Amino acid sequence: MNDSYYDYYIETVEPCEEQGYRNVQRFLHIYVHSIICILGFVGNTLVILTYAFYKRTKSMTDVYLLNVAIADILFVVALPLIIFSEQNNWALGTWSCKLLCGIYSINLYSGILLLACISLDRYLAIVQARRSFRLRSRTLVYSYLICGVVWFMAMLLSLPTFIYFERYKPSNSPSDLSEYDNVNQTHNRNNTEGSEDQGTLPTLQEEYVCYWHFEENDTARQMKTLVPSTQVAVGFCLPLLVMAFCYSQVVFTLLRAKNFQRHKAVRVVLTVVLVFIACHLPYNVALLCDIVTMFFLKECNEYERLRLALILTKSLAYLHCCLNPLLYAFIGVNFRNHFRKIVEDAWCLGKRYIGARRSSRSTLEAYLSSRRSVDSAACDNATSFTM
Template sequence: MPSLENTSGLSLNMSMVEDPFLDIWDMLANVTYNPNYVDTETVKNCRKSNVNNFVSKFNPAFCYVNFLLSYIGNGLVLYIIYKYEKLNTVTNIFLLNLVLSNILFATSLPFWATYYLSEWIFGEVLCKLVSSAYFIGFYSSILFLTLMTFDRYLAVVHAVAAAKSRKRSYAFISSVVVWCISIIASVKELVFQKVWESNGLVCEEAGYSESTMALWRLVTYYQQFLVFFLLPLLMVVYCYVSITIRILSTRMKEKCRAIKLIFIIVFTFFLCWTPYNVVILLRAIQSSSPDVECADSDRLDYALFVTRNVAYLYCCISPVFYTFVGKKFQSHFKRLLAKKIPCLRRHLSLSSQSTRSTSQKTPHSDYEY
């Protein structure tokens, strides 16, 4: 799997299964140089067999679990949009793009699970495309979550002004900008990812000097932390604090429920994303250090594995989380259950009434809590 710190020209004894997420190849013992270039830099030898064995055992399972949850959850949201909604609102346009970004991200996971279990068997074209799709989906998912939060802020806090500016053109232009940023941030994968032989086929960054790859890894670290974590986190916190203040100043019914849901959204976002990005920041600091102990590097490897999978799991299930906190989508889901499972119809008898009430739009009905 493409890593935030892939190596560039070192090969590994294939008795240890490669983990494309972790930049451990350039510190392994018994390394040989990739014939694509000559690198004369000295590499510190750290044996990482324990890390490799741990990752190779558990990462395929995490990939398949994330893949299944993403396709089930995002597929359900996609079906509800198709069945009961139309793409004539800003909310639904953003939500559709969020679902597509998560599906794009999840589609790459079975490829990486297979890679963990054996070697890269899909060829160089798919190596580049799958690596790029993985990061494009990952980055765009974060940005669309942030964009949806900002749009919710506009609809609730600045409802009158937002009613004039929140048009379909605004949604389409914003979505195009998000996809462009995500693609640009992922271009490195198209350029650097290659398939080469190392007692088996690997899909890794190769063909450039270690100094060049180290620089790009450092740029990618800070890009991840600043652009795709710190900025979105600050925006999410600011927007939801503003929404909470606005709700407290109104006579809105179920005020306590709305505030609880806001707290859950912010807390979950912070809980899932902060540990992973703190590890990323520590990786950036570590990569700039001339002398790193192998034990410290191992601890960061384990931390990266655990926190990364928690962050990616949130990335996969976020559309369900963001949609079903709203009464409108809850009502659609009840209608769907009542239709598909007739025995539940009596218990869900209020769903049609809720749906009719939610169909009567207010300036921010898409964000009703």
């Protein structure tokens, strides 16, 4: 085999250079995503601790907020595990690939759909206050049932990830190119025989990925179109339509009330909607462009620009899980008071532990229950967006 055939073969199968956007991806993984995971974990943990020890779930919004915090905290726990696995060629195998990516998908869907549920609950509480008072105050069974339906829908929408995601060597990996191996072996054999004008080819490392893997081309075409389309439709467009309708009605209702607190609440509502759009719209636009051009040949610079846009906008969408506690929980006075009490109690308990080195569990439970009873007496109707 001569050099001209080797050059032709390599030129034919060599994919686009991916070093540019991969460097950006590596930077985001190490720095930006680490900050997002830390802030998201701390903020959502505080929300869960607040509901666990200081504030009971007394309304539908409380139940939704608790479930949003659970979804976000599972998301920020799964994300660094996925990044670590990517850096280590998914060494734990296909099961970790399916599990981590599946959990990631479930929490992505459930978190966004629960935000739509919160907007619907705010619509019922403010716009349809008289009609929905009995429904919202009589029992919390409806809210738990709705949350169960949301989690089930998220699992259902994530089934393709559990089924078709696998750990494998990509088709353009050198370990999969048997013809390339033959070229390499022949080239090295010629070197051994004393050919001075040929150099040895570099040894290329095997690389594993966790991504879609299909046995049939028809299935691949259908799923690679259906799954991202569903993500755009159900994971963005549907919640956006629900939030736009509900919050627009809330704003119109509040504007009719001549009250400073009402107008302050309007700004809160508008902030919630604008932040949701700013975080999720760019990624879904980039994802939609990728769907449209998925099966068309693209120039290398066009391909790299699209990959770079997807990477950057996805990181922006990740940022929303850090902002949810601020937008939906701690923006209210009652939640800020609970947060202040968490810090005070943690400081007091720390001082007691350092001083005495002994603290009985019964004393701690009695302290927290007394604190909870005082808080519940003072804040019976506390919810986020308290108007």
